[in-house]
Amino acid sequence: MATLDQMEVAIHVGPRVRALREAMDLSLRDLAERSGVSAPMLSQVERGETSPTLQVASRIAAGLELRLSQLLRLDEQGVVSIVRAGERRRGGGTAGHSFDLPPPLPGQRAELSRHVLAPGAQTGGKGDPPMHEPGSREIALVESGTVVLHVDGATHELNEGDSVVFDADLPHHFENPGRDEAALLAVVSAGLRRS
Template sequence: MNEKSSDPDQIEARIAQRLRARREALDLTLEQLAERAGVSRAMISRIERRESSPTAAVLGRLCAGLDITLSGLMAAIEEKSLVLLPGKAQPQWRDPETGFERRAVTPAGTGSMVEIVEGRLPPGARIAYPALPANAYDQHILGQDGILIFESGDDRFAIQAGDCLHCALDQPHAFANETTAPCRYLVIIARRKPS
């Protein structure tokens, strides 16, 4: 088992490295990514140099600008592929702004079109994400504990334990916890095959 996988400092370093590597692979300058993602050039530079920790909202905007899901980014920071990814080795990340906690459940490097993420949203927290390219991804949200509010365009759903919502990611969307108790949910993201 890789002991460094759950070390927050190591994960933050790999997030910064992966963001920069993805930007460079797409041949984007900091200015171009800033325009695509709606995040300032200075902030992107600070994140890549590990001078600033990104929030979930900023990471979401950067991922949209880099044409990758947040799950895809997090899966890519794994140092090696495993067929079995034990719970203790699953990368976890905590948003410093909202307290949102994210755990990448699926092993990286398998070539699977599916990613599974566990989210834990504290009371009163809300995270908004931009739209991703149309017809590139869709997702299922499975309630585990508490009540998760999911908003997409004019639609709003209260997802409780056992409820499962399917939706595309082609418009801005948000996850919120409007209760006084934490909520926990799974997000299953599927990359759609090109037609």
Template sequence: MSTILNDIDQRIGARIRTEREKRGWSLTDLAEKSGVSRAMVYKVERGESSPTATLLAKLSGAFNLSMSALLLLAEKHEERLVRAADQPVWVDPQSGYVRRHVSPTSDFPLDLVRVDLPAGAEIPMPAAAYSFLRQLIWLQEGELVFIEGGARHEMKPGDCLELGPPCDCVFKNESSQSCTYAVIVVRKD
């Protein structure tokens, strides 16, 4: 697992550059489409800056990809059985949010992601990150507040929420303990 953590910033940066170049976009084009500064896009692409969850959501939305799909492309592994020690892990440097991609990479149209959200953390996600997929949030431990547009969903362990139409959202842990939840992403291919 430590090897994955050590090179994930370079792999994410390389994937962002690949997606940008595949579309024939300049750094400026991606900056304008994502709302992320050109300088920050440059640093992320070179692996010189560890991107936050919010920044990745903006960049992936510009590509019409979910954050999960973008990270999956960066984390690519080919095994049908992915051992816990080999599951790609990414840590948001701003909030301490820990994302573990649990499911194997395949053409199966579902991704399973485990998230550990520290106490007091708040992760905003723009509507663009949700416009081309369906998601469920299944709370495993702790408490999670999910703000979906104007709706506030207070979740307890075992609760499962299907996300509605795309809108700006916020994952919030207002408690004094970390929470763990699964995000089930169904890709619309």
């Protein structure tokens, strides 16, 4: 008979496995091949009908390109984390700045930032984060002004209200070609793109 702790793990891990699998656009069969765990077993785990052993959970995590602690959310602290406006981490120089809006959490798979660019300024300068991990995607929304996205040798002009999605593991930066300040929101999802 399952213990209360095993039932909690089964209840919480199953929906998470399903959500991560679907976010990676994997079928049960795909994840079974990647993890070495049978598709019927994965289906039972996802529905919360069985609690995986640590070995099986580790194999599922590896198939999802996660550490076991990430799959089980052992390295996260609670389900809600708030950053107040005055507590945001600020980066960038005198020509522009960015704010990391949510707090950095271990195992976090997405980052939200707000960039404010003075005329002629661009992202990718001193204090900006390095290129994103392989498979990352970025979605950006221009809040005000005009920005030009340079990605993998191509340029794309974006105006207020325009949005864009692109492979964030390619060389890229945004620049403000205008005479007024420009602002954009960007969300980077880590390692979810599949070639």
